[in-house]
Every structure is written in structure tokens, then in C-alpha cells.
Amino acid sequence: MNLSFKSHFSLTAVQAELEGDPRIQARALEVFGKREVMNSYLAQFVFGLIAIAGYFTGNQSLVVIGLIHCLVDQLVRRNLRIFSRTLAQGEIDRGHLRAIEHVFYGVGFAWAMASWPLAEALDGLRLLLTVVSVAGLLVMANTTCFAPRVFRASVIGFALGIAVAIPAIATIPWYVLGGATAAFLIVVQGVGAGTSRQLIHMLQMQVERDEAIEDRERTIAALESARRAATRLAETDNLTGLANRFLFMTKLDALIAGGEPFSLTLLDIDLFKNINDALGHAIGDESLKAIGAVLARSTERHCFAARLGGDEFGVIAPGGQAQERGADLMAWVKQGIDDLRATNRDIPAISITGGSAYFPGDARTRSDLLAAADMAQREAKKAKRGGHLDYSSSLTDIFRRENRIARGISQAIASRSLSLHFQPRINLMTGRVEGAEALSRFPDKAFPGHSLEEIFDVAENHGLGALLDELVLDVYREALVRLRDENSISLPISVNLSGAILKAPERLLAKLDMLIGEGLPPSLIRIEITENAIYGRGQTGVIELLDEIVELGFSLALDDFGTGSGTLRHLVNLPISEIKIDRSFVSGMLKDRNKSAIIGGLIVTGRDMGVDVVAEGVESEDEANRLRSMGAQFAQGYLWSRPLPISQFAEFVRLFGPAVRPTLSGAPRTAVARRSTFQPARRA
Numbered sequence: 001m002n003l004s005f006k007s008h009f010s011l012t013a014v015q016a017e018l019e020g021d022p023r024i025q026a027r028a029l030e031v032f033g034k035r036e037v038m039n040s041y042l043a044q045f046v047f048g049l050i051a052i053a054g055y056f057t058g059n060q061s062l063v064v065i066g067l068i069h070c071l072v073d074q075l076v077r078r079n080l081r082i083f084s085r086t087l088a089q090g091e092i093d094r095g096h097l098r099a100i101e102h103v104f105y106g107v108g109f110a111w112a113m114a115s116w117p118l119a120e121a122l123d124g125l126r127l128l129l130t131v132v133s134v135a136g137l138l139v140m141a142n143t144t145c146f147a148p149r150v151f152r153a154s155v156i157g158f159a160l161g162i163a164v165a166i167p168a169i170a171t172i173p174w175y176v177l178g179g180a181t182a183a184f185l186i187v188v189q190g191v192g193a194g195t196s197r198q199l200i201h202m203l204q205m206q207v208e209r210d211e212a213i214e215d216r217e218r219t220i221a222a223l224e225s226a227r228r229a230a231t232r233l234a235e236t237d238n239l240t241g242l243a244n245r246f247l248f249m250t251k252l253d254a255l256i257a258g259g260e261p262f263s264l265t266l267l268d269i270d271l272f273k274n275i276n277d278a279l280g281h282a283i284g285d286e287s288l289k290a291i292g293a294v295l296a297r298s299t300e301r302h303c304f305a306a307r308l309g310g311d312e313f314g315v316i317a318p319g320g321q322a323q324e325r326g327a328d329l330m331a332w333v334k335q336g337i338d339d340l341r342a343t344n345r346d347i348p349a350i351s352i353t354g355g356s357a358y359f360p361g362d363a364r365t366r367s368d369l370l371a372a373a374d375m376a377q378r379e380a381k382k383a384k385r386g387g388h389l390d391y392s393s394s395l396t397d398i399f400r401r402e403n404r405i406a407r408g409i410s411q412a413i414a415s416r417s418l419s420l421h422f423q424p425r426i427n428l429m430t431g432r433v434e435g436a437e438a439l440s441r442f443p444d445k446a447f448p449g450h451s452l453e454e455i456f457d458v459a460e461n462h463g464l465g466a467l468l469d470e471l472v473l474d475v476y477r478e479a480l481v482r483l484r485d486e487n488s489i490s491l492p493i494s495v496n497l498s499g500a501i502l503k504a505p506e507r508l509l510a511k512l513d514m515l516i517g518e519g520l521p522p523s524l525i526r527i528e529i530t531e532n533a534i535y536g537r538g539q540t541g542v543i544e545l546l547d548e549i550v551e552l553g554f555s556l557a558l559d560d561f562g563t564g565s566g567t568l569r570h571l572v573n574l575p576i577s578e579i580k581i582d583r584s585f586v587s588g589m590l591k592d593r594n595k596s597a598i599i600g601g602l603i604v605t606g607r608d609m610g611v612d613v614v615a616e617g618v619e620s621e622d623e624a625n626r627l628r629s630m631g632a633q634f635a636q637g638y639l640w641s642r643p644l645p646i647s648q649f650a651e652f653v654r655l656f657g658p659a660v661r662p663t664l665s666g667a668p669r670t671a672v673a674r675r676s677t678f679q680p681a682r683r684a
């Protein structure tokens with residue numbers, strides 16, 4: 001108890017405690033510094049007034065005392081400034097603290113010296129000065145008790161001053177004054193230490209609270225930066241570092257909501273698939289990165305660029321003024337790519353085609369705007385690769401038309417109003433029906449004046465392709481079951497699929513599963529796809545999917561052969577069982593020697609590869625005879641029959657079908673069988 005009392009009022013103990021915790025010490029010194037600066041200004045003001053009073057009353061001692069104090073405060077503040085600066089930098093300049101201490105000793109001494117002549121001259125003033133001294137001592141003790149060393153210095157300095165003044169005070173016996181002063185000093189020191197300690201505890205709490213706050217802020221900052229990193233990841237395209245589709249759409253929405261005019265340009269690499277196929281994916285990536293690098297600089301033009309997926313990029317340019325027209329942007333991008341290629345030989349020659357639409361002139365909603373720009377781009381591609389087209393009113397008709405078709409498709413899907421007609425496939429050698437192709441038919445009024453090709457194209461471009469393909473496969477399944485159960489027809493019948501369902505493998509495989517589930521032999525099911533569906537825009541992993549389908553026992557036909565990029569290399573790479581020669585070759589074959597030469601070549605190639613060749617669109621006996629003489633095996637066309645509704649088709653088969661119902665061995669050979677007899681496929 002005694003001990004704790006002593007240590008509570010011991011300046012040394014307070015000092016030790018302070019120095020034991022650097023955080024508290026720093027905080028104490030900080031508070032001390034601030035307070036002392038204020039006190040010093042106050043003191044300077046008061047002593048300035050005393051000096052002025054001394055001047056007017058002709059009292060030189062007062063003038064001297066006042067001026068000395070002002071000077072002293074100036075010195076103290078200078079040191080405090082330096083001291084605070086070093087403290088703010090995280091270190092403590094003890095030299096300056098020491099200097100402040102010395103100044104306090106000095107003040108005490110100067111005070112004593114100055115009071116000496118005064119004490120002799122005026123008794124009343126002497127008393128007043130003593131009181132002022134004691135008051136100063138109290139103030140000092142109070143303000144400097146954050147820093148016990150300074151406190152101690154001030155106490156000693158002032159005590160010295162008073163002690164020196166004591167003998168001169170004649171009216172009060174020296175021992176009374178001395179004793180009172182000594183007792184007073186002890187009390188001041190004790191109270192000072194006590195206050196210091198309380199303040200230390202207060203500071204301790206403050207420091208802990210601040211640390212807790214800092215801790216929480218650090219945690220929040222860490223969480224925030226993690227969140228930012230996650231959004232960055234979710235919003236950027238890994239390969240190019242540009243924004244991704246998601247962010248692009250968000251930006252588009254924001255701009256549309258803002259109502260300011262802007263242009264939207266879609267860019268697409270021409271024949272990107274070919275770059276990938278011919279030069280490899282690494283080079284393909286290089287070209288994407290090159291475009292990414294150029295587009296990243298489009299911020300200089302205040303544009304916002306993103307990779308929308310595959311080889312497709314989008315750029316938003318604000319303002320929509322002349323200088324931000326899509327054509328200029330395209331020219332700028334092309335120049336940028338040329339510049340990059342000059343320094344980096346890994347980048348292949350890239351041709352890009354672009355289309356732009358303008359808000360609000362061309363369209364007012366996101367989907368319309370995107371569709372408009374997309375349409376402009378597709379039209380640009382049709383006209384000439386590497387070009388650019390602004391969406392225009394002439395495209396509006398196409399746009400409206402497509403939207404109308406898309407609406408019709410949605411309705412057809414919803415009401416499942418689709419049926420299949422069957423065009424018999426003829427064996428040219430026997431003249432008998434040996435199979436058929438299922439072709440979709442919509443109700444007459446659904447799409448007046450629109451071809452099936454157009455309808456399926458629009459479905460794909462409007463994201464309805466896979467749904468439509470699923471519907472086709474459902475109807476196909478029902479038809480095959482009906483032909484089998486009601487008409488005892490089990491012929492190989494092919495069905496057309498678009499590129500869309502190839503992008504949704506699970507959905508396609510699920511439908512194929514359902515076919516098997518009905519007990520329909522996969523060997524009688526042949527899927528017709530075009531080269532474009534396999535190698536077209538945004539198609540990846542298709543060949544793996546086709547392999548899987550063939551593994552399941554289904555077979556594949558390459559439709560419209562010769563109309564796509566049509567390289568024979570594709571034939572070798574794909575697990576197909578059949579090539580369908582496009583009608584455009586057959587229809588002119590009698591007059592055009594090139595066409596008949598191509599057909600002849602294909603027939604030979606097909607035979608060598610063990611792949612069926614089917615000539616499409618045969619309309620005349622002459623064509624049929626020529627094909628037969630060239631060794632063609634299969635054909636279909638109006639010569640024999642138009643695509644027929646299911647009941648008429650069944651009738652046709654009854655009349656012209658094979659004498660004996662085909663068994664599985666009579667079914668088309670599958671790619672798996674072909675592979676074993678033919679060369680190994682060269683596939684990446």
C-alpha cells in the first residue's frame with residue numbers, strides 16, 4: 001500500500017512506465033508537444049503585455065522579465081516544432097526534448113535573477129511575483145506532466161527562482177516561506193506524478209482503441225482489395241487484359257441509361273478459325289493479344305473496349321461525332337496492328353471486319369443496339385472481309401425482318417409447331433429408296449416468304465438455335481418411332497443440325513440418348529452438319545463432340561460440301577461417313593465442266609475414303625445418268641421426290657423401297673468402320 005502510494009506519486013516510476021511502452025510515450029509526447037505549443041503562445045502573449053506594462057510604468061525589470069519570457073517561448077516553440085516533426089516521422093529527437101528541458105532550467109534561473117532587484121524595490125510587487133511564480137509552476141506542472149523529465153526541469157527551475165527570492169522577502173520569516181515553498185513543491189510533484197499516471201492510463205486506452213480501429217481498417221482494406229481483385233478477375237478477359245463481355249454489357253446499360261450519344265462497334269477477326277487451324281493456337285492467341293494491345297490504347301480516344309468472346313471485340317466510343325465514327329476507329333485499329341507487326345513477327349497478318357451502330361439514332365435498347373451493330377458487321381463481311389459498315393436504314397428492313405422471324409421462331413418453339421418432311425434418298429445403281437433426309441417445315445402462315453436457311457440462320461443469330469435444334473430432334477424422334485411402329489420402316493434417315501446445338505454438347509447428347517431410349521438403332525441415325533457449323537464463329541471443341549457422337553454409334557454427314565471454306569483437309573480431320581455435294585454443283589454440272597470435274601473428284605475421293613457421297617438436288621434424268629456414269633452411289637432431288645409429309649413418305653417407301661427391309665449391315669458404314677479400313681486421321 002505504502003509502496004504503491006510511493007510509486008504512484010513517484011516521477012521516476014512514471015518515467016519508467018512511459019519509457020517501457022514506446023507507443024504510449026510517442027502519444028504522450030505528441031499531446032505534450034501540442035499543448036505546450038499552445039501554452040507557449042499564451043505565455044508569450046501574457047509576457048508581452050507585462051513587458052508593455054513595464055515600459056509604460058517605467059519599470060525596467062518588468063520589461064526585462066517580459067522580453068526574456070517572450071524569447072524563451074520562441075526558443076521552446078522552435079524546439080517543439082522540430083521535435084513534433086521527428087515524432088510525426090516515427091522517431092523522437094531526444095536532443096530537442098533535452099533542449100526544451102534546458103530552456104526551462106534557464107527560465108527558472110533568469111526568473112530568479114530578475115526578481116532579485118525587484119524584490120528590493122517593491123514589497124508588493126515582490127509578493128505578486130512570488131504568487132505569479134507559483135501559479136506559473138502549477139501551470140507548468142499541469143501542462144508538462146506528460147513528459148516527466150520536462151516537468152522535473154520546470155519544477156526545479158522555478159523552485160530555484162523562488163528560493164533565490166526568499167531572503168529578500170523581509171516581511172515573512174524565511175523559514176516560514178522556505179517551509180511553505182518546500183511543502184508546496186512536494187505536493188506539486190506528487191500531484192504532478194499522480195496526474196501523469198492518470199494521463200498515461202488514459203493514453204494507454206486511447207492507443208489501444210486506435211490500434212483496434214487501425215486493425216479493423218486494415219481488415220476492411222484487405223477485404224476491399226480482395227473484393228476489387230475478384231471483380232477485376234470477373235470483369236477482365238484473361239488473355240487480352242481487356243474488359244470482358246460482362247463488364248461491356250454493364251457499361252452499355254449505364255451509357256444507355258445516361259442518354260448521351262455514343263457509337264458501338266463490333267470487331268471480328270476474319271477466318272480466325274483458319275489462323276488457329278493452320279498456324280496453331282499459340283499464334284491464334286498472339287493475334288488476339290495484338291488486337292487486345294491496340295484496343296487497350298483506345299482509352300486515349302476515350303473509348304471503352306472489351307473482348308466479347310472468341311475472336312469478337314466491342315468498342316464503345318462516346319459522343320458519336322464524326323471523329324469517333326466506327327470507320328475511323330477501324331482504320332486506327334488496323335494501323336495499330338500494322339505497327340505492332342512491324343516490331344513483332346509472331347503476329348500473323350490479321351484482317352478484321354467491323355460494324356457500328358449509334359445510340360440513340362439506330363437503336364435505343366442494348367439488345368437492339370447489339371443486334372444492329374452485329375447486323376452491320378455481318379453485312380460488311382458479306383460485302384468484303386476486312387471492311388466496315390455503319391448500320392443504316394437500308395439494314396433496318398433486314399433488322400425488322402430478322403426480329404419478326406425471331407419472334408416467329410420463339411412462338412414456333414413455344415407451341416412446338418414444327419413438323420418434318422422426308423426427302424427420299426435414292427441408290428442410283430438400284431433406283432430404290434435407301435434412306436431419307438428429314439427437313440423441317442413450319443406452318444404455312446408462320447414465315448411467309450422466308451426460306452428455311454434464313455429461319456435457321458436467324459435462330460442461330462438470335463440465340464434460339466439450340467432450342468430449335470432440340471425441337472427438331474424431338475420431332476425427329478417421334479417421326480422415327482412412328483415410321484417404325486406404324487409403317488414398319490427402318491431406313492437410315494438423316495437430320496439437319498445447326499452450329500448452335502454443337503455449342504451445347506450436353507443438350508445434344510441428352511437428345512441423342514432419348515433416341516436410343518426409344519430403341520432406335522444409332523446406326524440408322526445420321527446427323528447432317530455444315531462445315532460452317534463445325535468451323536464457324538465461336539465454335540470450340542466441336543470435333544471432340546463429333547468423335548463422341550460417332551463413338552455412340554451415330555454417323556455424320558458433311559452437308560453442303562463445297563460451299564464453305566471446303567478444304568479436303570477437313571474431310572480427313574472429321575469422323576464423317578457421308579459427303580453431301582451441294583445442289584449448286586449438281587444443277588450446273590451438265591454445262592459446267594469445272595463443276596462436273598469437282599463432282600467426279602469427290603466421288604473418287606469418297607470411294608477411296610470409304611465415305612458415302614450423296615448428290616443433292618438432282619432434277620433431271622440427264623443429271624442422274626451422268627452421276628451414275630461417274631460412279632455416284634446416292635442422290636436425292638425433285639427428280640424422284642420432293643420432301644414429303646410422313647404418311648406420303650411411308651407410301652413412297654412402300655412403292656419404291658428396298659425389296660428386303662435393310663438390316664443393320666445394310667445401314668451406312670460408320671466412321672469407326674471407315675477408320676479401320678482407311679488411313680489414320682491427322683488430327684490435332
Ligand code: C2E
Nearest residue numbers: 439440452453456472496497498617618619636637638643
Ligand atoms: P439442305 O440441308 O441442303 O436441304 C436440301 C434442300 O434442298 C431442301 O430445302 C430441299 O427441299 C431442297 N431440295 C431437294 N431436292 C431439290 C431439288 O431437286 N431441287 C431444288 N431446287 N431443291 C431441292 P429445304 O427443305 O427448304 O431446306 C433448306 C435448308 O434449310 C436445308 O438445306 C438446311 O440447310 C436447312 N434446314 C432444313 N431443315 C433443317 C433442320 O431441321 N435443321 C437445320 N439446322 N437446318 C435445316
Ligand code: CA
Nearest residue numbers: 437496528559
Ligand atoms: Ca441437309
Ligand code: CA
Nearest residue numbers: 559560580616
Ligand atoms: Ca445440303
